Amino acid sequence: MNALEIIADGAHPLLTFVETTTGQRVNACYQCGKCAAGCPVAGAMDLMPQQVLRGLELGQEKLVLDSRTIWLCVGCQACATRCPNQVDLPRIMDAVRSWAVANGRQPAEREVRAFHRVFLKSIELTGRVYEVGLIGGYNVTSGHLFSGFDLALPMIGHGKIRMIPQRVRRRREVASLFRRSARMLAEDAKAEPSATESAAHGRGGDA
Amino acid sequence: MKQYGYYPGCSLHGTAREYAESSRMVCDALEISLRELDDWNCCGASSAHMTNPWLGMALVARNLQLAERDGLQEIVLPCASCYARFKDTLHALHETETANKVAELVGEAVSTDFAIVSLLELLSRDEYLADIRSRTKTPLHGLKLAPYYGCLLTRPQNVAQFDDPEDPQSLDVLLRELGAEVVRWPGKVTCCGASLPISRTDIVLKMADRLLTWAEKSGADAIVTACPMCHSNLDTRQGEMHRAGIGDHHMPIYYFTELIGVAFGHAAGDLGVGRHLTEARSLLADRLTPVGS
Numbered sequence: 001m002n003a004l005e006i007i008a009d010g011a012h013p014l015l016t017f018v019e020t021t022t023g024q025r026v027n028a029c030y031q032c033g034k035c036a037a038g039c040p041v042a043g044a045m046d047l048m049p050q051q052v053l054r055g056l057e058l059g060q061e062k063l064v065l066d067s068r069t070i071w072l073c074v075g076c077q078a079c080a081t082r083c084p085n086q087v088d089l090p091r092i093m094d095a096v097r098s099w100a101v102a103n104g105r106q107p108a109e110r111e112v113r114a115f116h117r118v119f120l121k122s123i124e125l126t127g128r129v130y131e132v133g134l135i136g137g138y139n140v141t142s143g144h145l146f147s148g149f150d151l152a153l154p155m156i157g158h159g160k161i162r163m164i165p166q167r168v169r170r171r172r173e174v175a176s177l178f179r180r181s182a183r184m185l186a187e188d189a190k191a192e193p194s195a196t197e198s199a200a201h202g203r204g205g206d207a
Numbered sequence: 208m209k210q211y212g213y214y215p216g217c218s219l220h221g222t223a224r225e226y227a228e229s230s231r232m233v234c235d236a237l238e239i240s241l242r243e244l245d246d247w248n249c250c251g252a253s254s255a256h257m258t259n260p261w262l263g264m265a266l267v268a269r270n271l272q273l274a275e276r277d278g279l280q281e282i283v284l285p286c287a288s289c290y291a292r293f294k295d296t297l298h299a300l301h302e303t304e305t306a307n308k309v310a311e312l313v314g315e316a317v318s319t320d321f322a323i324v325s326l327l328e329l330l331s332r333d334e335y336l337a338d339i340r341s342r343t344k345t346p347l348h349g350l351k352l353a354p355y356y357g358c359l360l361t362r363p364q365n366v367a368q369f370d371d372p373e374d375p376q377s378l379d380v381l382l383r384e385l386g387a388e389v390v391r392w393p394g395k396v397t398c399c400g401a402s403l404p405i406s407r408t409d410i411v412l413k414m415a416d417r418l419l420t421w422a423e424k425s426g427a428d429a430i431v432t433a434c435p436m437c438h439s440n441l442d443t444r445q446g447e448m449h450r451a452g453i454g455d456h457h458m459p460i461y462y463f464t465e466l467i468g469v470a471f472g473h474a475a476g477d478l479g480v481g482r483h484l485t486e487a488r489s490l491l492a493d494r495l496t497p498v499g500s
Contacts, residue, residue, distance in 0.1 A: 021260070040398040044410050072407070075253060076398035077362035081372045088363070094257050101258045111406035116254040123255070123266070127248040129217040138405055148405060151443060151484075158482045160222045160443075173269060174248045180312045181262035 012059045013190065018095045021188055026092065028085045029053040035079035035089055045069040046108075049079055049089055052096070070096050071109035102182075102189035114142040124178045127168025131161050211329070212279030213241035214270060216289035216435075217249050223286070223435035225479025229464035230285050230326060232478060236471055237338050239329070241283060244273045250292040253402035264305070265312040267296035275318050285326040285464070287434035291359035291367070293323045298366045325360055327433040327463065328369050331377040339384055344472040345497045346386025350490070352466075353392045353427035354378040355418070357399060357437040372396065378463060382431060385470045392425035394418045399440040412447060415440045416454040428490055429459040431466060438462060443484045459487035472497065 019026060029050055036048040047055065047069040055064040064070065073093040080088050100107065107113035118137040122129045135148045155161045168174055185191075219227035234241055247270050256263025270293070274282055284290040300306045300319045310316045329335065356375045364372045373396060379389045399418060400411030418441060422430050432438050442460040449455050460483065468478040475481070475488045 040400075040414055041403075041410060043413075044407070072403070072410070074398060074401035074403060075257060076358040076401060077372075078358070078396070078398065080363045091260075094260055097257055098259050109407070112403065115402070115406040116258050119252070119254040120258070120262075123249045123251065128220070129249050129252070131217075131221050135405070142406070147408075151447065154446075154484055155222065155443065158484060160224065160482055160484075162221055166220055168248050169246050171248075174266070177265040177269065177312060178262060181259050181265050184261045184308065184312065185259045 012056075012061075014061045014064070014096070014099055015056050015059065017099055017189055018056060018092055021098075022088065022091045022095050024088055024092055026053050026056045026087075029057075029083075029087050030085065032084060034082050034084065035087075038078045038082055039073075040076060040078065041072050041074055045072055049073070049093075053087070053089070053092070056092075056096070064096060065100050065105050066108055068108045069093075070100065071107055071112040098185055099189050102185050102191040104191070111142050111144070114138060117141060120178070124175050125171070126165055127171040127174040128166050130165035133165060208238045208240045210240040210242055211324075212274050212277070212282040213243045214247055214250075214282055214284045214289060214293070215243060216284065216286040217252075218286055218288075218435035218439075222439055223462075225482045226285055226435055226438070226462045226464060229462055229468045229478040232473055233330070233464050233467045233471065236342060237330075237335055239335075242277070242279060244270055244279070244282075245277060247273060250289045252288050252292070256292065256295070257402075261308065261312060263292060264296045264299060264309050267292050268300075268309050268313045268317045271297075271317050271321060272313060272315070274321065280320065281322040281324060283324050283326055283329050285433070285435075287325065287357055287359040288436055290323065290325045291362075294366050297321060297323055325369065325433065327360060327377060327381075330463075330467070331381060336381065336384055339381070339467060339470075343385060343470045345470055345495050347382070347466060347470055347495065348386045349494045350387045351390050351426055351428045352382050352387045352461075353390050353394065353422040353425060353430045354382055355394060355422075355430045355432045355437060355441075356396050357432065357434045358396065358401070360433060361396065378431065378433065381463065382466070385466060387466070390422075390425045390427045392421050392427060394421045397421075399437045401436060401440075404440055404444070408444075408447075411440055412444060412451060412453050415444055416448050416456070419445070419448075419456040419458050420454060422458060423456070427458075428494075429461055429487070431461050431463050433463050442487075445485045457485065459483065459485060459490050461487060469495065 047067045075090040139145050251263045251266040361370045361372045361375050370377050400414040404411040445456045465478045475491050
């Protein structure tokens with residue numbers, strides 16, 4: 001009965017955000033679990049994919065937002081391909097994750113969040129991803145200082161990694177897309193952009 | 208010489224240089240002219256759309272603007288991940304409300320009059336398949352190959368609209384044209400670990416180990432891919448898997464363009480096969496002989 005009461009009060013900002021930004025209906029899921037059965041990362045998840053949908057439906061925002069699952073989903077599209085009700089779960093995962101980011105939520109998978117942040121910072125600064133900078137930046141941000149070095153050396157030896165970064169000429173255009181997109185997401189998620197993404201960048205706290 | 212727009216993506220300018228080199232050589236031979244988008248930016252890969260879908264779409268939209276300015280209507284992408292981002296954005300832009308928002312982000316309305324084509328899709332067209340067959344000087348006879356499509360070339364089906372999402376065939380057909388034996392194996396569309404290798408290496412090692420094990424048990428000599436991320440996760444981590452006691456593998460991982468190049472008579476070294484971290488040249492050197500020699 002609790003579930004019905006929770007739904008009836010209508011105050012599910014995360015659910016509303018997810019459904020309006022993705023065009024998906026979360027309650028189209030009837031919990032068959034086919035997504036979990038074929039999910040290549042399910043073994044490392046704390047909530048099964050269909051439980052994320054159930055959690056959203058029941059207004060269990062904390063359960064969903066603090067889960068490892070939303071950070072471990074790799075977006076491989078296996079579930080979306082197989083869902084009998086055509087629920088686009090990867091898109092819903094993107095929306096939930098974006099809400100978590102826009103609202104400055106502490107991620108359960110700090111390393112995964114740190115990787116995304118460093119990866120995007122590289123694009124924001126140069127317009128492209130530069131792999132040496134990516135590994136270095138990730139190590140500093142995540143605190144795993146020597147992570148990836150055993151692989152980086154042979155990669156340099158085999159000519160897989162360039163030592164000089166490539167930059168887009170009109171990279172200011174690219175940087176402006178970051179600012180505008182962050183504002184647009186913040187409006188959708190009713191978050192203050194200055195208080196979330198940019199502040200988090202400065203702190204490096206929720207990396 | 209037919210001209211196409213070309214979006215290499217960051218990997219092909221970096222860790223997947225051999226994919227870029229072999230793609231160029233094969234396309235030159237097939238008289239396919241690839242014109243790189245001038246001043247292209249990263250598509251955002253997984254990280255952009257996963258943390259802000261607007262950013263993911265905006266980054267692709269800027270590239271579409273560049274293509275439109277250069278009059279390039281058909282854009283070829285070797286990288287499965289970039290390809291999926293372009294396809295997904297183009298699909299989303301057909302919806303008016305989304306298109307208006309993206310226009311707000313990039314400063315003008317973005318055309319949807321593009322054909323987004325993966326390199327595998329392009330070379331699978333009948334005209335090029337026939338050409339590939341006729342140019343094959345060193346058939347891949349005796350090689351048993353596991354065709355690996357990964358996730359993003361065919362999924363989601365309504366967006367990619369290419370091949371079958373569960374049991375795709377285009378790479379199978381192409382490899383048979385080259386003279387190889389294609390093994391049946393369960394890993395064709397099973398994810399390699401995608402964007403997690405740096406942050407959750409432990410998970411990716413297990414996922415990649417499973418694929419390598421499946422391929423070995425299916426009798427494959429090597430795995431063939433059309434995706435830099437798949438190549439990286441399968442090729443560069445075999446030593447680490449061994450050290451971590453997860454699995455002992457020595458399986459070459461080829462880009463499909465490298466094998467087309469070898470079949471055309473190019474030296475494996477010129478195609479970049481020597482850049483792989485898992486040794487991949489000796490299998491080709493030991494097994495293949497040019498026709499007539």
